[in-house]
Amino acid sequence: MSASDSRELRIVGFLCNWCSYGGADTAGVARFAQPTDLRIIRVPCSGRIDPLFIVRALVNGADGVLVSGCHPRDCHYAEGNFYARRRLETLKRFLDATGIDPARFEYTWVSASEGQRWQHVVTEFTRRIHALGPAPLLRHVSDGAWFDAAAPAAAGPACPCHG
Amino acid sequence: MDRFLAASQLTALADDLAQTGPVLAPIAEGGSVVFRWYRPGMRIELSRMASTSPKAATFPQTEPLLAVRREGEAKTPTVEATLPPRSRTVVLGCRPCGARGKEIFGPVFLGGVHDPYFARRREDALFMAVVCTRPETTCFCTSVGGGPADTVGVDVLLIPVEGGFVARSVTAAGEKVLAHALFAEAGARSAEADAVIAKANAAMPPQDDFRTAPEKLLARFDDKDFWERQSAKCISCGACTYMCPTCYCFNITDDDLGLESRRIRTWDNCMSYLFTLEGSGHNPRPTKAHRLKNRVSHKFSYYPTIHSGTIACCGCGRCIKHCPVGVDIRAIVRAAQEYGG
Amino acid sequence: MRIGVFICHCGSNIAGTVDVRAVAQAAKGFADVVYASDTMYACSEPGQEGIIQAVREHNLDGVVVASCTPRMHEPTFRRTVERAGLNRYCFEMANIREHVSWIGKDTERNTIKATELVRMAVEKLRRNRPLTPKRFDVTKRVLVVGGGVAGIQAALDCAEGGQEVVLVEREQSIGGKMAKLDKTFPTIDCSSCVLGPKMVDVAQHPKITLHTMAEVESVSGYVGNFQVTIRKKARFVDWEKCTGCGLCMEKCPSRKAPDPFNEYLCTAPTINIPFPQAIPKKAAINPETCIMKQKGKCGLCAKICPVKCIDFDQQDELVTVDVGAIVVATGYDLFDWHKYPQYGQGRYPDVITSLQYERLLSASGPTGGHIKRPSDGKEPKTVVFIQCVGSRDRSVDRPYCSGFCCMYTAKQAILTKDHIPDSQSYVFYMDIRSPGKAYDEFTRRAMEEYGAQYVRGRVAMIYPKGDQLIVRGADTLAGTQVEVAADLVVLAVGVEAARGAAVLGEKLRVVPDQYGFFVESHPKLRPVETNTAGVFLAGACQGPKDIPASVAQGSAAAAKVLALLVKDQLESDPQVSRVTPARCVGCGKCVQTCPFGAIKLVEDRFGNPKAEVVETVCQGCGICTVTCPQGAIQLEHFTDNQILAEVQALCPPRIRVNYAS
Amino acid sequence: MVEALKTAIAERLADLEMVIGWEMGFDALHATPLFIREEGDLHRLTLGPLAVHNLATYLPGLKGKKVGVVVKGCDSRSVIQLANEGLIKREDITVFGLCCDGVISHRKLREALPADLGFVEQATWHSDRLQAVVAGHAVEVRLQDILADKCISCRYPNALAADVLVGAARTPAPQPVPCQDAFDALPQAEKLAFWEATMARCIRCYACRNACPLCVCRDHCIATTRDPLWLGQENSPAENFMFQMIHVLHLAGRCTECGECERSCPVDIPLLLLRRSMNRVTEELFDYQAGTTPGQTPPLLTFQVEEARINERGW
């Protein structure tokens, strides 16, 4: 796949400890080869994943964010992924308004036994992110502190209605 | 010295000045007019007062103070002051009140203690202020010592005349700028400019007399009811302080970047609960009444008391005009003055 | 902080595709890292000693081990750092085996990835704080829910282990499904002869309190400290007094009460003791059919009762007990075979379930142990057994194998021949699954010694012809259609989760799987634990099981309970949520979303509502932390700042430290 | 209408610590919140297209007090939502509801006038027309031309769950908001560029936050805390944008679209573009409009085992 040929992109994964992290372990134990771009952050439950973690990662320049939890009804904490599903779906549908490509964020469910599924998810998501290319980055430097004449004009393309 | 700048040359002047150093100018953007670091292509708008103040020229919202690096296996830190690079900074098209605002900083930042960041920016800044020909409903510069053609803190006064501006130098640095080729002879326009100034002064509403404010406000210090009523509609945001040309409260925070860290100074807001919250959980200014009291009293009582009567307010009216709920600082001071006779 | 980083080779498992020395070298450059090295096997004794030594030598107060998955060795290394004198939470792991070396072959990329994972772990560790578990007292009593063979075994083992046991059974007698069986495979020994003595032991054991006709009403609390309310249903007989003499049963004029013990093959007296070996051997009145309860007159039983134990006004009674652990042994129920159109959906009285057949075989059953078919009481000569009715069938959402039907069908075929030597049994099957000790031999005996005809294939339909039932099916081995004229058809109905399991699961916070069986903590390594600490599983409530497996699980659950209750105090996991009261606005969003009821609103000394976490109940999921907009409730060890530090380690903000230079 | 309201307030004032309404502010184009404590304050009460403020914003800060509040239809949703979230006690609040004809957008008014608002000399309303003298020029502006965007799309002009309802009920006639449609039509990359440019002028004064009736963390907002440390203090476009993300996500399923955030912004950042987009999502997903039904649970504080409108994405 193209993912392994080109430059690595920055993909952050948030995985629940009980299912998906285990699923990624299972994939590892089974030596299911995967692209190397993804870095996994382990959390106890998908219900612990604040959508703002995802936004923070994207604002900080992540090219993709992948969240995975237990399948609905299989949550170790009974309800965590039900809350997560609402939060994550809300974020995903909202992202378009921010100008961040919603395709850069995905969430899914992988159980501890689904090593193969995990391999598939990682491979597909990485492929998708590589197809999108590096994410455009918001400026992290304020104008006021130092004036950098070389910096692009702050006034970018305007909203047609707001001038 | 008087020179003339054709209205049509304003952009050219900005473009040219921006080649050799930062230019801060009121820019029309998204329906708003705000001070921005000018880059060619931006539209300078002088017909109305910018909602933000030009204080970023001397006191930017974010000022990096220190950089700390840990290097080598021992990771011994080295600390370095990150002073702003030296370069002439022009504030083009502020109002006289905006230029006056930064003068409030002087006695504090260059008084008992010398703040090298402010000092350097102050030294490098050149203020070209436009005379106000007509007061807004929120303007009260004349009540706090200023005026529509006030020259305090101004290097060049731009006086609107037919077809452009008479550029009148106030300081030597200002005079130097006027040598720029885009300026023409002022000639007879100087007289026109004088008339504009006279008319502008005459157009100002009657002055408030705030001389008794310091003692009257202090006398109200313990009047909880007074301050609760005055602050009832305040929503404790920072629009007033961040718009204000004279507000200088700041925060200092560290950003941890692993081996590197930095310490930055950012505008802070005395209307915020966290501003004075102590580690123990105690807060000397726990309610918005306490905080509004401190804000108003600082400007109209404490500061004048410490600094020989100067009111820490330039009368630009931004805090009134842009307050989401229309808190009017003039009315509060008047109320304190009138209270109890 | 002074952090030490240890990069494990794991032999060549990691070192094969990760340059571990380079990772260690890079780690030396990370913030607060004062020591970094690579080690052959971090988890080995010398590996662990190396960590301890480095902690002491370099005065470390935090340790990162980059090796395998934390799901494997996090507990190991936590103990290691604890031995080195550190708090066990001042430790982080980077998974560079399962997530790096085993899934990619590119050494260069793997090394970069491993390095970043280590940096991430370091950045998190820099924000860790020492956590200490809270200790709390344990109630030394166990609740066993369900009095089948698994529950009985668990109760007896716990009681023998010295713990007080409260056994709750929904039916009037304990014994469960096994009490209904005639014989058991593969030994053909009498079921009640095996089970009976155990039931008596339960009744007589001084440590066991038995509540039958009772259900768990509510459960609160947490491991070591559950409060359980039990609803004892009105039985209209004072069991303190009832001697079980059975006089009332004989005289009761209303004899049309349904008889669940006999699988509704017959009716029972309204005041009844379900079977002679019932424990407790006490009578109970079915108010639905009781003339006194329905019409207000009769009372014959009360008149003749020698001990005057009849009490028509008896009400349900709620009993509350404190227990430290709970064993769930609620068993199974049979699949509702009426869903299948091909078996007549109940139109043919001579199509019965295997459990009904057990009652026909049983000497204590409605026919006194003589096989008589329900329709006309005739002795059947041709009996057709149909297997996998509600097992291994996706069309009825029962894709799983019920496990023991093959065996009991073989047993019933054998018993049929024993009872009626001139009979012929046919068994329609899909596959024969008999992987147990002496099991396969047993099915062979049914075929070879007892002449049962095994037909591999599904039955397509059953229809009556005369007084017989024509069973038509396929013989997939012969590739032909078969038709058998049967006198009796016995369906080997599959098992499913017990009625009410879902409701009980909610009360106990034990999650059912998609078919309603309770989910164990780990399918291999924690088969009788659940994800709710202190709640254990035994028997078929976790999945289909035969008797020996159920008994084994009962004992296993008991062993877990005993291991728990032997402690006077327990430690609660300190990875729980913590409220900063100064930042809490008391909006109660966390309370609303906590799945465990672990957060309550309390008033501070100014009367402001504040959230408070019951540390022992909190399971550490962190749902509340996300719910709280002001970040006032933080899940320890997974705080916002810790996770943000990991995010920032991977995606550093592009701010500049010094613009001027 | 204002007289009827005054009568209604006068009748109940004795039982209330205060009633929050509007009075005229520092000039003829600005109203300002009025805290009516005694009958003598009542004559200052004003209504109309300048009564832009959502006074429900003050209610959480007055928790525990018996307070009356005058609300437009949109504002009344905030009251309901606050009560639904237990942030105020509904029984402590007396809601004086209005049937609202819409309020102005000061920004649109500014664009409609020959000079800046600050140069107004006089202004009077003649039903739905504003006659004003600005910088010496006499002008007339129609309300419908300067109507706030939220009024264009208003679905609830009449106050909901009001204890007293004043005025004649209006039939809602929601229209699409042109500027939202224009924004939605932008290509994604341009949206991001738009926010980057726009956020560059944000000064992080938090007026949007503090004016928001549902932003009840206020003193404890994670934008300014160190633990948790969500936000750097540098006012870069990225951090300013991140703050707006915090705001919008914390309001997901709670925002009543009163528009106070956008109205309060001193540098005219069109924050409602984000709010409306989010509200559209939560309505799509959960069939939920915040603050329209007393007793409703906000959608992100609950769940359904089977979500009717969330499709599991296949992989």
Add this chain to the structure above:
Amino acid sequence: MNQNPYLPELATLVEVIEETPNIKTFRVVLDDEEKMRNFTFRPGQVGQLSVFGVGESTFVINSSPTRMDYLQFSVMRVGEVTTRLHQLQAGDKVGVRAPLGNGFPVEDMRGKNIVFIGGGIGMAPLRTLFLYMLDNRADFGDITLLYGARTPVDMTYKAELPEWLGRSDVRTVLTVDAEYPGWEHRVGLIPNVLLDLAPSPENAVAVTCGPPIMIKFTLQALKKLGFEDDQIITTLEKRMKCGVGLCGRCNIGTKYVCVDGPVFTYAQLKALPSEL
């Protein structure tokens, strides 16, 4: 001061002493040897300690200018910076901005009888002056130290207490709020013990520091004993950032605690607006 007021001196922690479960004492030496040699300060002045990447916090220098082997700060763990300080060990680097503030009016106190009344962590600012006076013992009259804490566990400077108790030229009295196993000193709240000791206000100055509630009742007790407002000195604590009177947090009316304080007489405090 014409140097950058925000620029801290690099310094090394030479010793960390665990005083109580939530208070640690840090001994700090400036890395620049010359600056350390020339470092001077007045008792009662404060310093800002930096943990780089985390932030700065203000603490009183509680060592004495007469003993300049190191600068000493005692830190109670309450917030982000203090928590991170508590994680540091000897050898670690910090930043120091000191001295800041006014310090005690030592000159005015010469020849007077001194009564120290300290509660809990409030002993820290008293310690510097107390040691200073011990080292200049002849300049001062009778010295009484009353130091109290909730329990013996919460008492700071435990290592030094025996020496102070053993000295014949000062009267040291320790108290805890309630009986505690093994406690051999006084039991009782500080104001009550103070009334019991009844130091004379004659030619005396009382120096007190402690939690607000203790200060409140101690002031009442001192008044009862006849101390005038200008005979009572205390030091204030405020949230500070810049430490040089700019950032706008710590003012009480026109006075900036970081510059005009933290030491005030009770008479001075009474003249200020009531915004403690």
